[in-house]
Amino acid sequence: MNSLNAFTPFYNCDYTVALIDSDEALNNYIASKLRAFGCTVLQAFSSDEISDVFSRHLDFILIDPVYESCNESKLNEYLKSPDSAGVIIYTSDNSPQRREYLFESGVLEYLFKHEPLEDIAEELIRLFEAIRNNANYHITMIGSNNFTQQKFNQLVSHRGYRLCFLESCSALMEKWDDHSHELPDLLVLDFTNPQYIDQAFAMIRFIRITKLSE
Known part of the structure; x- marks a missing residue:
């Protein structure tokens, strides 16, 4: 061939x-x-x-x-x-x-x-x-500092992805509950902060279950 x-x-x-x-x-x-x-x-x-x-x-x-x-x-x-x-x-x-x-x-x-x-x-x-x-994909970054967000934005924003930066997983859940935010296709998490770890794994499970049911 x-x-x-x-x-x-x-x-x-x-x-x-x-x-x-x-x-x-x-x-x-x-x-x-x-x-x-x-x-x-x-x-x-x-x-x-x-x-x-x-x-x-x-x-x-x-x-x-x-x-x-x-x-x-x-x-x-x-x-x-x-x-x-x-x-x-x-x-x-x-x-x-x-x-x-x-x-x-x-x-x-x-x-x-x-x-x-x-x-x-x-x-x-x-x-x-x-x-x-790329325009079909939504990326949410959670918990990162401004420098990391800026670098990430420089790398991917001009590639057509839909980007969102939030302070915490709970902020994403609040936006999801009031229908002001869609669930991301890619979730970028900052695991350097211990308080986000349990929230992050709960969020990952929620996204998987929700997307499988769609």
Whole structure:
């Protein structure tokens, strides 16, 4: 079974994707793979083409910010735009500081070029599908300090999830009782505070039972 047939659920994807990378061979390879899945692909190989790419209506941009093809100031400006496409980094730069900086700037994912190249198209399509469906998922974080909440918000808010931050499990129950809050699909708990542990396990049991009965 060839790779394309193995991923038929994703075939004929209607995503419009821009590839920005000065490595022409790699750029062309990924473009051909994504087109085989039905994506519309725009390609840019130099910094002169970036402004034109950023002006297009796109679903996603795959970009390597290390190469000359990426003008970082233009990328940062683009990420601040409410109409920006989802930006995915694909790079050989594995600097933790750079990765954190780019996530905080608003990129959706950070992929490394040392991953198997033959799997990159399938990995990207799965990522596109997951991001498209993120709006269906509700995440509630309970009991964390402001710094943790801020970091978590930076990581996931621009991915389309519905987020809520509450002080305690009892606060969630109160909102559930008055129908002002839905039960989360993902509950993020701070177990560093002992007073939350019993509440947390009770809340987990309640959510499981309630969702199973829906």
